[in-house]
Amino acid sequence: MDVSAFRASLQDPAPPPGLPLALQGLWWDGKGDWDRAHRCAQEQHDASGAIVHAYLHRKEGDLSNARYWYAHANRVMPTGSLEAEWTALAGELLARK
Numbered sequence: 001m002d003v004s005a006f007r008a009s010l011q012d013p014a015p016p017p018g019l020p021l022a023l024q025g026l027w028w029d030g031k032g033d034w035d036r037a038h039r040c041a042q043e044q045h046d047a048s049g050a051i052v053h054a055y056l057h058r059k060e061g062d063l064s065n066a067r068y069w070y071a072h073a074n075r076v077m078p079t080g081s082l083e084a085e086w087t088a089l090a091g092e093l094l095a096r097k
Helices: 001-013 023-031 032-041 045-058 063-072 081-096
Strands: none
Touching: 001 023, 001 081, 023 032, 023 045, 023 081, 032 045, 045 063, 045 081
16 A cells, blocks of 8 residues: 555544554544544554654644653654655555555
C-alpha cells in the first residue's frame, strides 16, 4: 500500500486490516479522531509508536510533550506543516510494513 491508497482508505469505516498500531493511529488522525489515534500510538511501544505519538502531541499543541516523544524516537521536532509530516510519516511507516 502506498500513501495515496492509505489516504483513500480514509473513506472506509475502519483502517485496512493488518496495519500496525502506529499506522492505525495515523489513519484515525486522518479521520479526525485524535483520541483514538492517540490510544493506538500509546499502545505501540517502539520508535514507530513514539513518532506518531510525537506528531499527535504536536498537532494538539502540547509542544513540550511532543518534544519528549520526538526525542524518544531520536528525532527533532519538525517545523513544517502537520499535513506534510502526516504524509511523510505515512510513507515511512508504510515502507516498513
